Amino acid sequence: MHLLIPYAASHAKACVALLPGLKLPYLQKLSTCLAAQARDFGDEMSWSPPHERALAGAMGLPVTDGQLPWAALEASKRPELAHLQGAWAFVTLCHWRATTHEVTMRQIPMRDLSAAESDTLLAAMRPFFTQDGITLYPFEAGRWLAHGRVFDGLPSASPDRVLGRNLSPWMPTATQASTLIRLVSEMQMLLYTHPINEAREARGALTVNAIWFSGTGALPDNPPNPASAHPVMTPTLREAALQDDWASWASAWHQIDATQVRQMLDAQTRGESVQLTLCGERHAQSWVSQTPTLKQKIRNIFSAPPIQGTLEQL
Template sequence: MHLLIPFAASHDENCLAILPSLNLPHLQKLLSRLTAQPLDAGDELSLSPPHERALARPLGLPVQDGQIPWAAWQAQKRPDLVPVHGGAWALVTLCNWQASAHQVTMSQIPMKDLNAAESDQFLSTMQPFFNEDGITLYPLEPGHWLAHGAVFAQLRSASPDRVLGRNLEPWMPQSTQANSLIRLMSEMQMLLYNHPTNTLREQRGALPVNAFWLSGTGEWPAPLRTTQALEPTVIPHLRDAALLENWRGWREAWHALDAREGLTLLQASARGEAVQLTLCGERHAQTWHSQPLTLRQKIKSFFGPQRIQDLLKQL
């Protein structure tokens, strides 16, 4: 059993202020039984956040910032896409941008309350414009499409988890090959402005779809690196509160997570099962796993295990 917990920490001063009141008894006890692996160090400006890097490695995917090929990975799992498995892919996610006098902000990604019929209507409208640029769209789930095209081969793109609520300028694709995609984004904004589906969405109080975001770009690695690592189960419960900077809600989500998943993992460890825990902040990721403690670790644990709040502060 391997649990991967994104948004486990933030260096936001309000998050740091609330950390001392975080009470995670099950995970605290579990960590005293596990051995830490080397820190996966990064920074908060990386295009691929720590939790995506930590998930990619056990899957055997290459971990190159902004080019973890999530879209190609999804395409490989689709029997209907066998004829086009090769080449370069991207994930297209419908979203809402808010423009002010000084910046454009990602207001919502993915879109809430977007149903399959609405997603198909947007796809039908937008597909011809993508086709003109040599890009073919394939529906994945409402508001999420797979895009196949040579332009994505070496394109670096930012994860949606990096851009929600933020000024988009630093996160936009920067390479020369991205020029055509920036133009396409502008064209789609104009196309979607008066789209009848958006009119109906606004009538029921939902935000309009006025843009799309590209992520998960790159080619399927051939051959794929094999790995014996345990594929993690991603626990998403902290995401929404963290991205909204609702730190009291984040703390409550942490407490609920510890009471459920934390207890389950602790019980598995107590039964002698192999367990792993990966905690991911904005910059770094750290994994602990079942392995006999070294003499140095035993001595350290004798004087008391490191508080989990201090570990989270380091992420």
């Protein structure tokens, strides 16, 4: 059993202020029963957030910042696409907000986009991508798979990195990125007067005014086995953190502690092998099952550091 928790902490001021008041008794106890592994160090400006790096590593994927091949992995699961070799990317419809000083990502993915709207926009955009050697395939409403050589070796920023933030530091900068930057501009012009956006404005919905590339890269020669066990990644902290809803984030942490973490502690007590990975916005820390020595047991009882201090360091 491997539980992976994204956004276990954040350096946002509101989150830091809440950390001392978190009551996580089961997490505190579980952390004293497991052996800490080497920390995965990063920073808040990396292309790939810690939880994506941790998930990729646990799945046996190459962990190269900004080149975690999530799109290629999804394509490999589809019989009609699995034979296509090379690099892939996700193309996600989104909404940018422009001000005098910066452009920020306001919404990604579009939360209320219908399948029909997505299919219509896919049909409108596909010829532009084809001209640049990129083939688009439907994946889900508002997000498509893109196949093309341009994505090979191209770092791209995870949507989790850019939501609510100034996009300037996150735009692709690799040599081949000029093609994609031009495509982004062309799609913005196409979307500006598209009938779907006119209808969305009429009903008070955010318009689709941009696209975002992510999950770029190719699978290794020996890709992970889709049937192998993968970590369980709990989404509730991430959802609250990305909305800057820190009260809900704290409530979600208490719920996770009382349910999933408690279940892991019970499994550890029964002698089962467990692994816990906590991820912040910079670093990730994992703990695995161990058989503690008597000295470790005594130290854990009397000198185990508060788990809140560990969260602050993520």
